[in-house]
Every structure is written in structure tokens, then in C-alpha cells.
Amino acid sequence: xxxxxxxxxxxxxxxxxxxxxxxxxxxxxxxxxxxxxxxxxxxxxxxxxxxxxxxxxxxxxxxxxxxxxxxxxxxxxxxxxxxxxxxxxxxxxxxxxxxxxxxxxxxxxxxxxxxxxxxxxxxxxxxxxxxxxxxxxxxxxxxxxxxxxxxxxxxxxxxxxxxxxxxxxxxxxxxxxxxxxxxxxxxxxxxxxxxxxxxxxxxxxxxxxxxxxxxxxxxxxxxxxxxxxxxxxxxxxxxxxxxxxxxxxxxxxxx
Amino acid sequence: xxxxxxxxxxxxxxxxxxxxxxxxxxxxxxxxxxxxxxxxxxxxxxxxxxxxxxxxxxxxxxxxxxxxxxxxxxxxxxxxxxxxxxxxxxxxxxxxxxxxxxxxxxxxxxxxxxxxxxxxxxxxxxxxxxxxxxxxxxxxxxxxxxxxxxxxxxxxxxxxxxxxxxxxxx
Numbered sequence: 001x002x003x004x005x006x007x008x009x010x011x012x013x014x015x016x017x018x019x020x021x022x023x024x025x026x027x028x029x030x031x032x033x034x035x036x037x038x039x040x041x042x043x044x045x046x047x048x049x050x051x052x053x054x055x056x057x058x059x060x061x062x063x064x065x066x067x068x069x070x071x072x073x074x075x076x077x078x079x080x081x082x083x084x085x086x087x088x089x090x091x092x093x094x095x096x097x098x099x100x101x102x103x104x105x106x107x108x109x110x111x112x113x114x115x116x117x118x119x120x121x122x123x124x125x126x127x128x129x130x131x132x133x134x135x136x137x138x139x140x141x142x143x144x145x146x147x148x149x150x151x152x153x154x155x156x157x158x159x160x161x162x163x164x165x166x167x168x169x170x171x172x173x174x175x176x177x178x179x180x181x182x183x184x185x186x187x188x189x190x191x192x193x194x195x196x197x198x199x200x201x202x203x204x205x206x207x208x209x210x211x212x213x214x215x216x217x218x219x220x221x222x223x224x225x226x227x228x229x230x231x232x233x234x235x236x237x238x239x240x241x242x243x244x245x246x247x248x249x250x251x252x253x254x255x
Numbered sequence: 256x257x258x259x260x261x262x263x264x265x266x267x268x269x270x271x272x273x274x275x276x277x278x279x280x281x282x283x284x285x286x287x288x289x290x291x292x293x294x295x296x297x298x299x300x301x302x303x304x305x306x307x308x309x310x311x312x313x314x315x316x317x318x319x320x321x322x323x324x325x326x327x328x329x330x331x332x333x334x335x336x337x338x339x340x341x342x343x344x345x346x347x348x349x350x351x352x353x354x355x356x357x358x359x360x361x362x363x364x365x366x367x368x369x370x371x372x373x374x375x376x377x378x379x380x381x382x383x384x385x386x387x388x389x390x391x392x393x394x395x396x397x398x399x400x401x402x403x404x405x406x407x408x409x410x411x412x413x414x415x416x417x418x419x420x421x422x423x424x425x
Contacts, residue, residue: 034399039401040405
């Protein structure tokens, strides 16, 4: 039971952290339509996170609560993939740019939603009927997220020199982080089993869109991040501080 | 103990007055959210299925159902059922007409299963003929796949130039 609830927690953390990250575009989108698209996207992800946290609480049966899981855990207790907590830019120190790069947002959503489409499809048939029910709902939403991200990826890759360059850089920057998707751990072994088929299907999906965009499919080699084991990047604590400070400053606040 | 079919029918009738807070021309039954009504003990169990996971109107709908039955002096317990997942094809035919009259283009019927046959498709989607609810022209274009609520996309009519909402197939 522990491993199952850990895996569901991992799914919940993935959804919450990416939902929070993408919500940074709210009011700052490059165009109004994209502002709304990303806000909708986050709304879906946070909705999924809530269902998943509620399910974790039920599985643990130890008085856990969705709000406590979201707002009162520290970064080492979060099991999301590292890629999802990264800021929206490729530039690293010392030339760190403060503004957000929409190509990074789109490429991340593209890589992750392709992965989640396959994961949810598999989980629709899981023996845990609540998890299967969450999967069958979430897959419809992720389908839209994938459509949105791959449409924009093709537009960027096939667009101007600048949009092509930025989307290519985002792919180079993010691809190594996808190695974490295929790094088997006890929770993923229990729920997803062998990841080789998933990996092959994902590569086919992603390669299709990347080549249609006229972009190079970059190498995924490099350091393998371990966010799903609670080992996060330096960006995670800032994201959590932003997300959790209100709930911690005013515990039990209601309005 | 309320257990007869007539009583259940009366509860369905009562709940006809509870509308989607975002689309006030449709009742929860018409939009497909209200799924079942069962007699339980001294009261009723009302089963609803959420549209989108994060839809902020869901809590409002639950409260509205509760209040509606309370006002009639009935005990009610509202439970949420996720599976089978809500689909826009559950929207009834008369509700589709009401949507159109309200200025929202009704959804096309879902023909494919999410995540299955669209999974490798990144080509431009086949052009759906979404008819403008203002002037009836089918010369329309999608301005954004995401709109004012989770369930709608933004469209523009190229004939009368009016923007409008399209209820997305889901």
C-alpha cells in the first residue's frame, strides 16, 4: 500500500508543481489567448492534483489531507520530476535572464503531456479503481494539453529564425531531464511495470512532432535528475515558498 | 421511507431548477452532470459526475443540489462519481438547442477516444464546421482552443465577424 500511495503522490506532485509553474503566465501570457490557455492548463493540472492528493489521503488512512499534502510538506518530501519545477528559461547563471521564454514552457508541456498521455492510458486499466477513474478523466484533459503544445511546437519550429532557434534551444535544454521519466523506482515498478515499451512509444510520438516542426531531436544524455526521489533543483524551494507561504502564514484561513 | 419511483421522479423534477452556474440556461441533468438519484435511509443520494477535474463550478453545483433539496425538506447526500468520465456527448439534444440559442455553439459529437487515435496526430485538425450561433454561417475560425471556462473554446465568425464560444467536444 505504501508504494502505491507513494506513486499516486508522485503523480499528484507532478501535476501540482507544473500547474503552479505554468500559472506564472497568468496575466503575463505572450498573447491573451495563450494567457487563457495556460491558465486553463493549470486549472486542469491542479484539479488532477486535488483528486490524486485526496486519493493518497484515503490510501494512507492516517488523517492526511489534500491541503496539508500540498502546503505543509517541504521540498525533500515532494516526489515530482525535476523538469517540472524548472523556471521558464534555458539560460543558466551567470547570464540568467529573468524573463520567461515561452518556448521552454511549450517544449516542457509537450514532452510531459506526451508522457502523461501514455501513463494515463495505461492507468485507465489499473486494479485500483479510483486511480483508474482519475486516469480516465485526466486523459481527456492531457489530450488537449498535448494538442496545444504540439501545435505550438510545430509553429515555432516552422516559424521565424528566432522561434526556431528558441524552440531548438529549449529542446536541447529540457531533453536530458526526460531521462528521469525512464528511471525505474519501486513505485513506478509497482504501477507501470517495465518502462521500455512506454519509452519506445513516447520516443515515437515526440520524434513525429519534432521532425514535423523541422527541429533536431537532441540527445537526452547527461546528468539524470532525481526529483521523484525528493532530490530537487535549487529552483524548487522558491516555487514552494511562493505557493505555500500564504497557507503557512495563516493556517486554516478561509474566505 | 421514500423509495417509490414516483418519489424519485419528483426529486428529478425538483432538481431541474438547479442550473450550471456558468451556463444558466442548462440544468445539471441537461448538461449530463446529474447522473443518478437513489433512496438512502431517510433521504436521497445524488450522484454527480464532474465535467473537468479543476472546474471551479463543481463545488457550487454540489452546494446548489444540497440547498435545493434542503429547501424541500429532504435529506440529501451528494456524491461524486468519476467513472465513466463525463463526456460532452451526454449533453441532451434539447440542451444543445438551448446552448445555441444562448450564443454558445454546441459540441460536435465525440467520435474518437481521447488519447487513442489522436495520439500521434500533430497535423492541423480536420476543420470542424462550427456554425456561428449569431448568424448561422459556418465560415468560422478558432481563435483559441481555451476560452473563458474549461469547457469552451473561442471562435470568430468570418461572415458576421462576431466572436463566440464553442463548447468543446470532450
